[in-house]
Every structure is written in structure tokens, then in C-alpha cells.
């Protein structure tokens with residue numbers, strides 16, 4: 145097929161049929177997709193009790209390639225019995241993320257012992273026994289517990305409870321690499337870190353600002369909503385240094401008209417400098433003030449800090465704004481004029497905003513821009529961080545954070561009559577720092593790929609290697625299993641996917657909607673449900689029961705049942721009372737108080753706070769942003785191609801032709817890229833007109849060797865999208881640098897192996 149000029153469309157539909165062949169037939173895949181389980185990919189929250197491919201507004205069918213990919217990946221065969229004896233760890237380290245994922249479903253626990261070259265299968269009893277012995281032999285604060293956002297509320301709640309009763313608060317989740325800046329930024333302004341709108345609000349908006357995200361690839365079902373906004377006569381303003389094909393034009397597969405003729409998504413497209421968003425928000429704020437379009441009555445009644453911010457805006461010069469944002473004054477005027485006319489504006493953003501040293505500050509400024517026109521606390525308007533993982537928001541709600549919310553902490557202590565640790569809990573980077581300083585002995589990961597997701601891959605590898613033991617609970621292999629190894633033992637525990645679990649579980653969408661997943665038939669004999677594994681481990685470490693003084697006894701064997709865990713969650717977590725009966729009533733629900741229908745904010749005095757910032761200097765030299773392709777889900781690579789950006793490989797740098805000339809490179813040639821953290825050689829130079837000159841882009845996780853571990857002081861989120869780099873021509877091919885592993889075994893289909 146030729147150059148892709150629109151997102152979605154027939155390609156998405158054809159892809160569905162292609163995937164169904166891999167899954168053993170269309171009807172088999174259709175059945176799996178229609179089962180009553182929350183979708184496994186992003187946090188838009190499809191599925192649940194209305195059945196798969198149905199959104200919160202009840203619309204069907206909501207088709208997305210990503211959900212098919214994730215489903216088919218879970219439907220693949222088991223890792224072949226000879227796999228771990230065939231490939232040494234040295235060989236596995238040469239596997240690409242794609243090859244790891246396509247090696248098959250993990251079906252038995254495996255261990256890599258000190259000095260051994262190969263992982264070896266062990267029994268569940270042996271695996272959990274080894275972990276329990278290590279946990280008993282170290283201080284609780286020498287352990288840390290990392291959660292990816294794929295697991296259920298029940299598994300998340302149970303594991304954090306176990307970790308705290310064991311004695312540590314070093315409990316954190318991948319949002320420290322993701323939307324932490326949104327949570328912290330919004331909470332500082334509004335007293336809540338959750339989005340303030342519902343899905344329907346988004347559709348009713350007359351203008352949507354889409355800042356620093358590529359939902360055409362990463363939240364494809366959101367495209368239907370954006371289409372609806374345009375059809376209603378609304379506007380979509382896209383702010384992104386890359387002109388993303390799918391944000392210009394998208395063919396929504398489930399809409400016949402859109403499928404045939406395509407839908408224009410962006411009504412205005414603006415390309416700031418990488419990291420220029422904070423300055424751009426200040427430009428818009430200043431212009432709105434100059435136009436007299438602020439809602440002074442709202443500001444006076446519902447906010448603090450407007451006089452200070454207004455004074456700052458008045459003192460700011462347009463030259464500074466234009467230079468630091470990279471956007472012309474005319475374009476800022478134009479967008480401000482559109483915003484000034486709006487009655488219902490929604491501000492939505494993703495990683496292009498949060499992955500910067502000033503990520504938290506930019507979120508505060510976005511919130512300020514909404515507040516100056518009274519856009520928070522009324523229907524059809526508000527703030528919406530577009531979350532990543534399918535249950536990342538739920539994990540935060542049920543207590544998977546270093547510091548528990550005051551109410552949850554108190555209710556946990558009262559309900560169970562226990563004393564919880566009050567020591568400081570570390571965030572994800574602090575845990576790695578402590579590990580590197582030799583202060584961590586055990587890392588326990590519920591899903592995810594901690595090594596692959598972390599900045600500075602060399603450093604992350606070293607830090608993990610200083611832990612005696614690294615444990616992950618996983619469905620499939622990823623690069624972390626080969627490169628994020630412990631010094632004495634590394635253990636992988638195979639788990640059931642959400643739709644294979646014997647008991648129901650719950651998830652929370654980015655619109656704070658609680659979904660009930662039914663579970664389903666297991667596809668493999670060996671893996672166990674996450675809650676069962678956690679409860680089994682707790683029995684081995686803390687005994688069958690924990691009887692505090694005066695509270696309810698925690699019976700860990702009972703806690704292996706999700707219904708028991710839900711009862712505890714319903715008693716302990718404010719807003720989740722409905723969890724107590726959800727299994728019988730099947731009533732999914734919105735968490736009360738999250739979407740804000742009036743401008744009374746959950747702060748001490750009900751008012752929001754406006755913050756004042758200095759605008760960061762424009763970085764000199766090239767800035768690298770590390771981004772996702774259309775064919776990957778985080779560190780899992782399903783397809784090597786990036787459809788909408790018309791790329792067929794991953795070992796490349798997307799660079800503007802002007803920069804190719806400026807740095808003496810050749811399109812289609814190789815380059816060497818260096819940063820303060822590391823270097824990559826033999827990188828393919830891909831001429832890319834759609835990127836703003838001065839910015840270059842590479843795919844994560846491969847590019848994590850280049851990303852320094854510096855983090856936003858406010859939120860501790862790494863600056864994955866502003867890495868100062870230098871480029872120069874190189875004669876070596878990256879692929880030539882990597883010895884090719886002998887690919888024989890694995891669950892990988894033959895034609896896939898050829899692509900590797």
C-alpha cells in the first residue's frame with residue numbers, strides 16, 4: 145500500500161482479519177473480544193458488563209487495533225518447553241522487544257540463579273518459597289514494589305496491603321513514568337488529580353485542546369469522540385511538534401461515512417518547540433487577558449492567586465513567549481480568539497506535556513488557562529489527562545502509591561486493627577537510586593517492564609543488578625526479563641490475563657468509571673491468578689492470618705478471592721462503596737465527586753489555586769523526544785512498522801530534512817547519536833517533513849540508553865521527551881552491531897521470525 149494519509153479506516157478493519165488468523169479464526173477472536181471484560185489496552189475503559197467493544201456512552205462497535213493485538217498476544221501458545229534451555233540469557237539479551245513478546249505465553253515459574261547462563265523452570269512451591277525466604281531475610285525497607293497499570297484493583301490493593309503489613313511504603317506504580325505530573329499538577333490546583341469530565345462532556349465540548357498526544361495511535365477510540373465534536377460544529381486544536389497523520393485526518397472504522405470519506409480532526413494544528421507548551425499556555429493566558437475575555441467573577445469567587453498571575457502576565461514580553469514557545473504571535477492570537485468564543489472547552493493532554501522537567505508546571509498552566517475562563521465545574525468543559533494503561537487510575541485510587549491518602553491509611557488501621565509503617569515511601573526513581581546505592585535487596589514487580597520503561601538503561605540495569613533478587617509477575621516475556629536481572633536470583637511468575645481469571649475483577653477508566661470484568665476460561669494450565677499468587681506469598685511471609693488488635697482478622701486464604709478483597713476495598717476506599725455489591729448487582733458506576741459539575745473544588749476552602757512560573761529557556765541544539773509507534777504498546781512491540789508515520793523499522797531517528805542538511809547527514813544513511821546518558825550507533829536516518837526542525841524523535845524503549853534520569857522536581861517524572869542530543873554521520877549499521885540470535889523455538893509464527 146502507498147503512503148498513509150489517514151488514520152484508522154479499512155487498514156484497521158483488514159488488520160482485524162489478519163490478526164484473527166493468528167488467533168485461530170475470526171469467531172474465536174470475536175468471542176474473546178466480546179467477552180464481558182474491560183479492554184486490556186488504554187484507559188478509555190471499553191468493555192466490562194456491556195461486553196467488549198462498547199464504550200461508557202454505550203456505543204458499539206468501538207474497534208481498535210491495539211485491543212486486538214493485546215488479545216491475540218494473550219491467545220498465543222505457551223513458551224515451548226525447550227525454550228529456556230535453548231536460549232541463554234546472553235542470547236535473550238539480543239532478542240528485540242518484538243521477539244520477546246512473540247516467544248509465547250509464560251506457563252511455568254522460572255529462575256535464573258547466580259552464575260547460571262539459562263533460566264530454569266521451577267515449581268510454584270519452590271518459586272514462592274525462595275521469595276518468602278528472601279523477604280524474611282532482609283529489612284522491609286530494603287525491598288520495593290513496582291506495579292504496572294495492567295492489573296486489577298483487587299490485585300493492586302492486595303499487593304500494596306501485603307507490602308505495607310510486611311513493613312514498607314516503597315510501593316509505586318508506572319504513573320511515576322507517565323501521568324504523575326498530571327496528578328500532582330492538578331491536585332495542587334484543584335485538590336484532585338483525576339480528570340474533571342465524563343466521556344459525554346468531551347463530546348459536548350465546543351472546543352477540545354489536544355496537547356502533546358497522538359490518540360490516533362494510542363487511544364484510537366477517542367477519535368470517534370473527536371469526530372463527534374467536529375460534527376457538532378466544535379473545534380479541535382492540536383498542539384504537537386509533529387504533524388501526526390491520524391490527527392489531521394482519521395477514518396473512524398465504526399462510522400460508515402467517516403470510513404468512506406475520512407474525517408478532518410484538527411481544525412487548527414500548531415507545532416511548538418519540544419517543551420514549548422508552558423510558554424504557549426502563558427501566551428494564551430496573556431492574550432485572553434488582553435482581550436478582556438477572562439471570567440473575573442468566577443476568578444474572584446472560586447480561585448486564589450489570580451492577581452499574582454495577572455501581574456506576571458502583564459510583565460511578560462511577547463518576544464519571550466514567542467521565542468520560548470516556538471509559536472508566532474499571530475497563531476497565538478488566533479487560538480486565543482477561538483478560545484474566547486468557546487462556552488464549553490475541554491483540555492486533554494498526554495505524554496508530550498508530562499515528560500519534561502517542567503511537566504508538572506505545564507499541567508498547572510493548562511489548568512490556569514481553563515480556570516481564567518471558568519471552564520472547570522460545568523458540563524461539557526474541564527480537564528482530562530488521557531491516561532495510559534487500562535487500570536492505572538484504579539491502582540492509584542486503591543492505594544498503590546508511596547503515601548496513602550489520609551482516610552485510606554486511617555481506615556486500614558481501624559478496620560484491621562493494625563499499625564502501618566509511617567516511614568517515607570520512595571517513588572520509582574528513588575527506588576532505583578536506592579538500589580544503585582546498594583540499599584535495596586529485593587525488587588518485586590506486578591507486571592510491567594521496569595528495566596525497559598526506566599530512563600538511562602545502563603544505569604537501570606546496574607541498579608537492579610545490585611538487588612539480590614528481582615521478581616516479576618508477567619503474562620509474556622519482555623526485555624526486562626533478559627536485562628533487568630538480580631545479583632543472586634531472578635524469578636518470573638506466570639500469571640493469567642484478566643479475561644482468563646477464575647473470578648471477576650474490576651478496573652477504573654480515565655473517566656473514573658468502575659468496570660466489572662467477568663474473567664473467563666484459562667488458556668494455559670500453568671499460570672495462576674495474580675490475587676492467588678499474592679495471597680499465597682503473604683501466607684508464607686506473614687502466616688495464614690494477621691490478627692491486629694480489635695479489628696477484623698485478615699485471612700490471607702480468603703483474600704485470594706476477589707469478592708473478599710472487594711468488600712475490604714468498599715469499606716476502606718472513599719467513593720468505592722459500590723464495590724461491595726458490584727458482583728451481584730453487576731452495576732458499574734462512576735466514582736462520586738470526580739467529575740466536577742460545579743466550581744466547588746475538593747480543597748480546604750473549596751477554591752482552586754493559580755500558580756505563577758518562570759518560562760524555561762529554549763534549549764540550544766537538537767532535542768530528542770522518545771515516543772511510541774503505532775505498532776507497540778509501551779515496551780511490547782507487536783509490529784515493527786509505524787503505519788501512520790509511514791515507517792517500516794524501529795532503529796531510526798525521525799529528523800527534518802533541514803536538520804539532515806545542517807548536520808551533514810544523508811537520508812537513508814546512518815548516524816551516531818549521543819546524549820549525556822549514552823550513545824546509539826548506526827541509527828537509520830529517516831527524513832521526516834512532519835517534525836519541527838530542531839526536534840528529533842526515536843522510538844522507546846530502544847532509545848532509553850539516551851534518556852538521562854533527571855526528573856521534574858514537582859512530580860518526579862523523567863524528561864523522556866526533552867533529551868539534548870548531538871548527531872553525526874556514522875558508517876556502522878545498528879543491526880550489524882547486534883549478533884542475530886538463532887531463532888528456532890518459541891511460539892513465534894514462521895513468517896514473523898523472518899521479520900526479526
Ligand SMILES: Nc1nc2c(c(=O)[nH]1)N[C@H]1C(S)=C(S)[C@@H](COP(=O)(O)OP(=O)(O)OC[C@H]3O[C@@H](n4cnc5c(=O)[nH]c(N)nc54)[C@H](O)[C@@H]3O)O[C@H]1N2
Pocket residue numbers: 185186210322355356357358359361362363383384385386388416417418419420421494495496497531532533769770771772773774775776777778779865
Ligand atoms: N498503541 C499504543 N497505545 C498506547 C500506548 C502504547 O505504547 N501504544 N501506551 C499507553 C500509555 S501507558 C500511555 S501513557 C499513552 C501515551 O500516549 P501518547 O502520549 O500519545 O504517546 P507518546 O508516543 O509517548 O507521545 C506522543 C506525542 O507527544 C508529542 N510530543 C512530544 N514532545 C512534545 C512536546 O514537548 N509538546 C507537545 N505538545 N507534544 C509533544 C509527540 O509528537 C507525539 O505525538 O498511550 C497508551 N496507549
Ligand SMILES: Nc1nc2c(c(=O)[nH]1)N[C@H]1C(S)=C(S)[C@@H](COP(=O)(O)OP(=O)(O)OC[C@H]3O[C@@H](n4cnc5c(=O)[nH]c(N)nc54)[C@H](O)[C@@H]3O)O[C@H]1N2
Pocket residue numbers: 292293294295318319321322323495499532533590591592593594596597598599617618619620621622639640641642674770771772777778779780844845847848851864
Ligand atoms: N523513553 C521512554 N520511556 C518511557 C516512556 C516514553 O514515552 N519514553 N513512557 C513511559 C510510560 S508512559 C509508561 S506507562 C511506562 C510503561 O512501562 P511498564 O508499564 O512497566 O511497561 P509495559 O510495557 O506496559 O509492561 C508490559 C509487560 O506487562 C506484562 N503484562 C501484560 N499484561 C499483564 C497482566 O495482565 N498482568 C501482569 N502481571 N503482567 C502483564 C507483560 O509481561 C508485558 O511484557 O514506560 C515509560 N517509559
Ligand SMILES: [Mo]
Pocket residue numbers: 321322323532533
Ligand atoms: Mo503511560
